[in-house]
Amino acid sequence: MEGCKYTDFGLSVKTDLLKRGKTQNWLEQTVTDRTGLFVDSSYMYKILTGQRSAPKIVAAIREILNLPEA
Numbered sequence: 001m002e003g004c005k006y007t008d009f010g011l012s013v014k015t016d017l018l019k020r021g022k023t024q025n026w027l028e029q030t031v032t033d034r035t036g037l038f039v040d041s042s043y044m045y046k047i048l049t050g051q052r053s054a055p056k057i058v059a060a061i062r063e064i065l066n067l068p069e070a
Contacts, residue, residue: 009058009067010048016065031060 006014017027028039035056046052047061062069 006048007050010050012067013048013061013065016067020065027061027064030064031057034064035060 013027014024017024024041024044028041028044031037031039031044037057039057043052043054047054047057061067
C-alpha cells in the first residue's frame with residue numbers, strides 16, 4: 001500500500017521545518033494566527049500532498065518560512 005506523497009512544495013515545507021527545529025503544529029498555529037483561517041493537521045496534510053489547493057494558506061506558509069514562489 002502506497003501512501004500519498006508530498007508535493008515539491010510539501011517537501012520544501014517539511015524540510016524547512018526540520019532545519020528550524022519547528023513542528024508542523026507550530027506552522028498550523030502560526031498560519032491560523034496570521035490569516036484568521038483555521039488550519040489543522042488534516043488540512044495541512046492535504047495541502048502538502050496536493051489534495052487541496054489553498055492559495056491564501058500557501059502564500060502564508062511561503063511568507064512565514066520565507067520560501068520562494070514555485
